[in-house]
Amino acid sequence: MQNDPRFDSDIPQPDTHLCHQQSGMSISRVDFTDRSTIIPVMNTSVDTKQRIIDSAQELIYARSYTDVGVQEICNRAGVKKGSFYHFFPSKRDLTLAVLDQLEQFFRDSVQDNAFSSDRSPLERIDRLIELIYEFQRQTREDSGQILGCPFGNLAGEMSTQDEQIRQRVMHIFRGIEARIAESLEDAIATGELADINVQASAEAIFAYIEGIVLIAKARNDPEVIRKLGKAVRGLMVPATMVKE
Amino acid sequence: MQNDPRFDSDIPQPDTHLCHQQSGMSISRVDFTDRSTIIPVMNTSVDTKQRIIDSAQELIYARSYTDVGVQEICNRAGVKKGSFYHFFPSKRDLTLAVLDQLEQFFRDSVQDNAFSSDRSPLERIDRLIELIYEFQRQTREDSGQILGCPFGNLAGEMSTQDEQIRQRVMHIFRGIEARIAESLEDAIATGELADINVQASAEAIFAYIEGIVLIAKARNDPEVIRKLGKAVRGLMVPATMVKE
DNA sequence: CGGGTAGTAGACCGGTCAGTTAAATTTGGG
DNA sequence: CCCAAATTTAACTGACCGGTCTACTACCCG
Numbered sequence: 001m002q003n004d005p006r007f008d009s010d011i012p013q014p015d016t017h018l019c020h021q022q023s024g025m026s027i028s029r030v031d032f033t034d035r036s037t038i039i040p041v042m043n044t045s046v047d048t049k050q051r052i053i054d055s056a057q058e059l060i061y062a063r064s065y066t067d068v069g070v071q072e073i074c075n076r077a078g079v080k081k082g083s084f085y086h087f088f089p090s091k092r093d094l095t096l097a098v099l100d101q102l103e104q105f106f107r108d109s110v111q112d113n114a115f116s117s118d119r120s121p122l123e124r125i126d127r128l129i130e131l132i133y134e135f136q137r138q139t140r141e142d143s144g145q146i147l148g149c150p151f152g153n154l155a156g157e158m159s160t161q162d163e164q165i166r167q168r169v170m171h172i173f174r175g176i177e178a179r180i181a182e183s184l185e186d187a188i189a190t191g192e193l194a195d196i197n198v199q200a201s202a203e204a205i206f207a208y209i210e211g212i213v214l215i216a217k218a219r220n221d222p223e224v225i226r227k228l229g230k231a232v233r234g235l236m237v238p239a240t241m242v243k244e
Numbered sequence: 245m246q247n248d249p250r251f252d253s254d255i256p257q258p259d260t261h262l263c264h265q266q267s268g269m270s271i272s273r274v275d276f277t278d279r280s281t282i283i284p285v286m287n288t289s290v291d292t293k294q295r296i297i298d299s300a301q302e303l304i305y306a307r308s309y310t311d312v313g314v315q316e317i318c319n320r321a322g323v324k325k326g327s328f329y330h331f332f333p334s335k336r337d338l339t340l341a342v343l344d345q346l347e348q349f350f351r352d353s354v355q356d357n358a359f360s361s362d363r364s365p366l367e368r369i370d371r372l373i374e375l376i377y378e379f380q381r382q383t384r385e386d387s388g389q390i391l392g393c394p395f396g397n398l399a400g401e402m403s404t405q406d407e408q409i410r411q412r413v414m415h416i417f418r419g420i421e422a423r424i425a426e427s428l429e430d431a432i433a434t435g436e437l438a439d440i441n442v443q444a445s446a447e448a449i450f451a452y453i454e455g456i457v458l459i460a461k462a463r464n465d466p467e468v469i470r471k472l473g474k475a476v477r478g479l480m481v482p483a484t485m486v487k488e
Numbered sequence: 489c490g491g492g493t494a495g496t497a498g499a500c501c502g503g504t505c506a507g508t509t510a511a512a513t514t515t516g517g518g
Numbered sequence: 519c520c521c522a523a524a525t526t527t528a529a530c531t532g533a534c535c536g537g538t539c540t541a542c543t544a545c546c547c548g
Binding site for chain 4: 493495512
């Protein structure tokens with residue numbers, strides 16, 4: 001273990017241990033002028049493929065798909081480029097793997113928390129926005145910047161560039177909309193909500209969330225999410241044009 | 245004119261004439277596999293600086309800031325790189341000029357149309373969404389793809405990357421919100437709308453628009469804007485917590 | 489012990505990146 | 519017509535791009 005060649009390579013060793021599942025989204029404070037030292041290299045104890053995914057996830061989320069190179073992902077993961085292309089046929093395929101992991105992370109950390117049944121159906125949507133706010137506030141505190149929605153970022157950058165990535169993101173969007181729709185169904189069932197167009201309302205609510213997160217990123221201010229999030233209940237789409 | 249060296253260079257000549265002010269946003273049909281021939285080179289009759297701005301605007305809007313290189317912008321404009329750096333100190337400064345032009349374009353073609361006083365204040369907001377829908381539908385028809393909001397795209401990609409660009413986009417956002425806020429004020433004045441929190445409502449409406457345009461881009465379907473746009477009137481934020 | 493295989497290393501491919509430099513050319517005013 | 523300023527040209531820098539290739543190591547199974 002001591003003579004592991006990785007330990008005396010020229011790659012700086014990690015000063016933080018980032019578990020890919022929980023804290024894999026955190027990065028260090030950003031310095032616009034020197035991006036090479038923004039994010040420390042990772043711990044090398046996790047298996048190589050996972051380290052590559054984690055490295056890519058953090059770098060691409062903090063910057064963008066196009067701005068981050070394969071070489072930089074490898075450096076951060078403490079892996080040589082040959083190994084990278086042993087595990088992934090292309091940068092795009094790596095990104096699809098990153099999207100899988102991010103979707104899982106979002107389900108485990110955000111959705112399962114927000115949509116737990118210890119809240120009334122409509123409170124779950126408020127809770128979803130609160131959790132997103134808290135997440136963005138935390139990354140802003142850690143890195144000095146709001147990084148926005150990792151799916152929305154890729155949708156905006158890559159939808160015109162890579163059809164597979166676009167479809168993967170679209171599919172993730174559908175899944176989130178479906179969870180919101182479930183809550184709306186429940187709200188109608190419990191009488192918390194009048195009869196509405198569930199599908200259209202869920203899509204509108206999700207679009208609004210993506211919008212406020214993007215505005216928050218543009219202003220670099222997480223409070224936008226909290227403030228504008230309060231208006232989300234207005235987005236219920238009536239089932240008919242008849243007003244009661 | 246015949247012996248203009250540009251006419252026997254290896255740069256393919258334009259087959260369309262793109263005026264920078266009106267039709268400068270249109271591009272040809274996209275082919276994911278061969279991006280070098282997506283967009284034809286421009287007419288060389290306009291002055292160089294303007295051609296560079298137009299070329300950059302179209303390329304960056306269709307793809308992304310990072311993905312488009314200075315060389316490609318120059319090729320499309322029929323200009324050598326040295327000329328580029330005669331007019332612009334950097335790629336970023338060119339992008340700021342592009343943002344200026346896009347803001348002007350949006351004001352002239354969208355805002356001034358939507359917010360004209362021949363409609364009731366609230367209808368102006370519906371009209372704004374209609375115009376955005378129509379614009380996105382048109383680019384989808386022309387290029388095969390929804391390109392989304394040029395400001396939102398740059399906000400998502402560049403907010404963490406370039407502070408000047410982030411602030412420029414944020415300022416443009418503020419301007420649009422202000423126009424929406426004006427309409428809401430008018431709506432209250434004419435009695436079309438009950439008393440609401442104008443500023444918060446304007447911000448919520450704008451965030452929602454950005455959100456639905458982003459979702460439309462992710463689905464590559466302009467109809468999303470039309471469909472979800474109908475729910476925008478629900479986003480008025482009550483002035484107080486008191487319900488009447 | 490032999491041999492197959494998963495994983496790793498590092499050089500290498502053609503091409504592009506943003507930006508620089510210096511010289512040549514065009515332009516417009518006196 | 520001449521000169522100077524504005525503009526354009528083309529070669530160039532050093533770094534980096536995504537991806538390929540071959541050789542080598544480490545480990546597992548028989």
